[in-house]
Amino acid sequence: MAEPWRLTTTQEAAVPDTSGPERGSTTASQGGRRPRGASMADVARVAGVSSQTVSRVSNGFSGVNEETRERVLAAMKELDYRPNSAARALKRGKFHTIGVITFTLSTTGNVRTLEGIATAAAQAGYAVTLLPVAVPTQDEVHGAFSRLGELAVDAVIVIMEVHLLDSSRLTLPPHVQVVVVDSDAGDRFTVVDTDQAGGTRDAVRHLLGLGHETVWHLAGPSSSFAAQRRADAWRTALEEAGRAVPPLMRGDWSAESGYRVGLELAERPDCKAVFAANDQMALGLLRALHERGRRVPEDVSVIGFDDIPESGSFLPPLTTVHQDFAEVGRLCVESALRQVRRGAAERGTTLVPTRLVVRESTGPA
Amino acid sequence: MAEPWRLTTTQEAAVPDTSGPERGSTTASQGGRRPRGASMADVARVAGVSSQTVSRVSNGFSGVNEETRERVLAAMKELDYRPNSAARALKRGKFHTIGVITFTLSTTGNVRTLEGIATAAAQAGYAVTLLPVAVPTQDEVHGAFSRLGELAVDAVIVIMEVHLLDSSRLTLPPHVQVVVVDSDAGDRFTVVDTDQAGGTRDAVRHLLGLGHETVWHLAGPSSSFAAQRRADAWRTALEEAGRAVPPLMRGDWSAESGYRVGLELAERPDCKAVFAANDQMALGLLRALHERGRRVPEDVSVIGFDDIPESGSFLPPLTTVHQDFAEVGRLCVESALRQVRRGAAERGTTLVPTRLVVRESTGPA
DNA sequence: GGTACCGATGTTTGCGTAAACATCTCGGCG
């Protein structure tokens, strides 16, 4: 670390303050005027051109003499000019920002999707604004949507089951485009989601292929569309294979709930294979089975969903269904931006495939 | 769910569509003008008042006749008026938005801090904009800071070690306030952080109190300030207690790295107590110890840091140091907004205390 | 030699809002 600290603010660093009282011209009116940064007009004055030329340079317009351009660039640098995004947005009618609405950042899926969205948006030169909804009540959600119109966003990506909005009459602000994750509203909006059904089918078939009679399911909360889809697909896969469908067990995504349900499952000698709807619940399940002396995978096979980074370090390492959250995020942004560009909404559902990751928590019957 | 789906866009829902095919004027997509939402002037016209009066109502100003106010409110509702945040920001010189810069959302700490920030910001009526930096290179970080000036933020919260910025000369845009997490730059910025040293001391003392001779440390990457602080505090605590300081083992925060290091530690019969710098690495460590037949806590005691939700479901449930991320986020926002209000930067460090959570992974020597 | 054209630049205008200032209407009071 040779260099000393250099992070400085403009006021301290930039302008040599050549003029004395002349700055007063800018300081026009009365009292302490908010000292904003340099504007295009300031740059234009310094460079000896019109502000329009500054604009052209700022936006990389062709048709500016090379010499002039350099004079402008120099002036910009000297004044540490930064385009005012509010003025830009006002003029252009676009904010270059995408909003994301979600209940919580405590589930892996939401966070990883958000990360994917943020990355994709950044690459497209868009910013991402977070619109958290504290409690998943309709009032809260409704509030978030109402505020939407005042927010500086061109599009919104909703990471949650939209049926929570059902009974409120919402009017979306004009020209805010919508993309939804974790929902079945493909006939009304653009929906991007993981192929829940496909992943579930792979999981169930994997277990059946190992010779298990049937597969139990540790489901997520009924409020989650993803949980519902996985449960449905589990049932379907079993029925298609002509197997008995054990009673559905429900958790709430948390490891703790997986543990509680796991204690029950451990008591059932006929429970030899379990498909947990996410890795956290699988973790709790593993603990319960361990405590009750049921070995995994010798006595019971366990498979999860998500493939969180830690799942390879569970005891034993967890077989699970990998979700490509980055891809989901990327597709969300792509679709949102396409809608913004066209100024028209789209509908339809895009599914991102999953991949089965076989580790050590599943074995032959 | 009695009601059918009602989420509609304004265009579809609001206006009774008096005109016939003439609506085509609005539908003129690329060729026509951008059909923005209703403006204050539109509301004013409908309500039969001046736009200034609309502004007064919109901002909850007193001094508007009750009757007039209601006429205006009715007009707003009829036109589905939403204040234009760009125009507001331009006029007021404030965006009512806080930016958050961070490398990744794949570590618990960053995510939970972000969540705390988002929640606190929402309560204060501020939006949160995410400014992800793909790779933690100085160029990338520098780029993020440069773009900052063009972004619509009043303040920035940086969740990362600022020494990564050292050798680049950064000029922050004027009037963008800064708060830093995970750094020691308290003499230059406002810093909010977990009391790493205190938490570490508690962890080490807990193990020593159980009768262990000394405590090994599975540290995080040297690029992390938090990891550095925890390692330093670990060493100090041991020295203060007059114990031998075992060689430092380094991971990269991941469970996988904890597993790798764990395999080494398992070979050392003198390793009876380990302080892992986060819960994920502790998880990998537990797996390695289990594989090598070393029982926890009978043969080896393990303690983590963070208290992620899953840690209570590890095998065995993990003793760990709880961090109050929500509080860190809250304090960040509070400080950032105070700086924005005053229009002046502050400096100094605020530490948020930790809490030792004793579960089953630690036991007497 | 005139004119059509082109590239480089300047001027005007308006995006939607809200501060500052102007006006207008009362009721009370000397």
Place this chain on the structure above:
DNA sequence: CGCCGAGATGTTTACGCAAACATCGGTACC
């Protein structure tokens, strides 16, 4: 009875930027 003040409302202006349009000197071409 006219003036004052206070509350209610209207008018002007500027925030910073960028389309749209205007200008201006030169160049190619008939």
